[in-house]
Amino acid sequence: MRVRYRVECAANGIDARAQALAVEQSVEMPVEAVRDSRVLAEVVGEVLAIDPLPGTPQRFDVVLALAAETVGDEPGQLMNMLFGNCSLQPDVALLDVQLPDAMLDRLPGPRFGIDGWRAAVGAAGSRRALSCTALKPQGLSAGALADLAYAFARAGIDVIKDDHGLADQPAAPFAQRVPAVQRAIERANREKAQAGGALASHRTLYAPSLSGGPQRLAAQLRVVRDEGVGAALACPMIVGVPAFVELVRAQAGVPIVAHPALAGSARIAPALLLGRLFRLFGADATVFPNWGGRFSYSRDECLAIARRAREPLGAHAPILPVPAGGMSVERVDEMLRHYGDDTLLLIGGNLLAAGDALPQRAAAFAARVARAAEPAAR
Numbered sequence: 001m002r003v004r005y006r007v008e009c010a011a012n013g014i015d016a017r018a019q020a021l022a023v024e025q026s027v028e029m030p031v032e033a034v035r036d037s038r039v040l041a042e043v044v045g046e047v048l049a050i051d052p053l054p055g056t057p058q059r060f061d062v063v064l065a066l067a068a069e070t071v072g073d074e075p076g077q078l079m080n081m082l083f084g085n086c087s088l089q090p091d092v093a094l095l096d097v098q099l100p101d102a103m104l105d106r107l108p109g110p111r112f113g114i115d116g117w118r119a120a121v122g123a124a125g126s127r128r129a130l131s132c133t134a135l136k137p138q139g140l141s142a143g144a145l146a147d148l149a150y151a152f153a154r155a156g157i158d159v160i161k162d163d164h165g166l167a168d169q170p171a172a173p174f175a176q177r178v179p180a181v182q183r184a185i186e187r188a189n190r191e192k193a194q195a196g197g198a199l200a201s202h203r204t205l206y207a208p209s210l211s212g213g214p215q216r217l218a219a220q221l222r223v224v225r226d227e228g229v230g231a232a233l234a235c236p237m238i239v240g241v242p243a244f245v246e247l248v249r250a251q252a253g254v255p256i257v258a259h260p261a262l263a264g265s266a267r268i269a270p271a272l273l274l275g276r277l278f279r280l281f282g283a284d285a286t287v288f289p290n291w292g293g294r295f296s297y298s299r300d301e302c303l304a305i306a307r308r309a310r311e312p313l314g315a316h317a318p319i320l321p322v323p324a325g326g327m328s329v330e331r332v333d334e335m336l337r338h339y340g341d342d343t344l345l346l347i348g349g350n351l352l353a354a355g356d357a358l359p360q361r362a363a364a365f366a367a368r369v370a371r372a373a374e375p376a377a378r
Contacts, residue, residue: 001066006093018047018062073106076242093267104314107280112255113317121158122201129341131369134348136163142177146184153188153204155362162209164259182227205230217247231255237262249282258283275308285320293326320344
């Protein structure tokens with residue numbers, strides 16, 4: 001593995017700091033205490049490059065070679081070897097990693113990817129962008145959330161996800177909310193088919209928010225399967241990477257949306273974490289805060305996440321980038337110009353703010369996204 005870190009250090013100490021980082025992220029002990037010749041030759045981390053950043057005399061990019069064998073085939077251990085101990089050191093950030101082909105092949109990756117999403121909503125063979133919205137706020141009853149989902153589905157929105165804050169709260173317990181919302185969406189899908197027209201073959205998917213420990217996740221996944229739910233949402237950094245891979249990705253059997261909650265607490269480059277690693281761990285779509293919204297990600301960071309989500313990556317399928325975080329219908333054309341058609345656009349509060357005009361505003365959003373976008377800016 002070739003791993004790139006950003007290190008803050010005085011120039012006269014960077015060589016020693018880089019070597020210490022290589023040891024910390026490999027054997028985590030004094031090198032002179034390692035007696036095994038194979039471990040010394042093949043497992044102890046190696047400093048490959050130290051590149052000063054122009055104009056910043058105390059910031060360097062350090063590239064390490066770390067042994068792939070220390071990871072095995074476990075995604076949580078990959079996170080540990082990339083950024084486990086050094087995440088506790090405030091002078092280090094994780095920027096990028098290049099994995100050997102054999103390791104890429106062992107990571108699960110997306111099961112559905114972009115083509116799978118389009119097929120699931122009745123747009124197989126199309127190259128159109130997809131639309132998404134969120135059920136919120138917390139505190140609504142299961143019935144109220146189901147009514148909201150019905151209105152969104154009748155408007156032709158492709159994916160209706162739970163707000164990631166919806167979990168198993170008393171106001172709308174998971175076991176009540178998910179069947180109620182799924183049946184409301186199924187009713188809307190039947191009515192669209194019966195009415196004919198542009199939405200006759202359209203199928204809205206519901207992505208409930210999965211949360212909790214392994215037992216709770218397993219129980220929620222049983223509800224998802226029993227109710228015929230078409231997608232799911234989870235926060236890999238909250239449920240944990242191993243649980244995300246083993247339970248959510250492996251057992252759900254539906255496209256998975258990864259939400260970035262808590263991802264900003266680690267000093268990991270957003271393009272690497274949200275665009276590449278979440279994809280390798282099994283996400284079929286990755287939500288991230290678009291520039292100009294409620295968060296401070298830059299335009300370049302957002303476009304880098306989208307590139308990582310869709311660029312060639314071994315045998316793994318590309319996944320949908322999901323720019324979000326305070327977006328509005330008025331920004332749809334702009335987002336499609338920048339991100340292109342292989343995108344899932346998420347607008348939540350801006351639709352809910354329409355009040356009684358919500359069905360009309362949601363329909364306008366869905367229709368605009370479904371039309372062919374202008375050529376993407378790459």
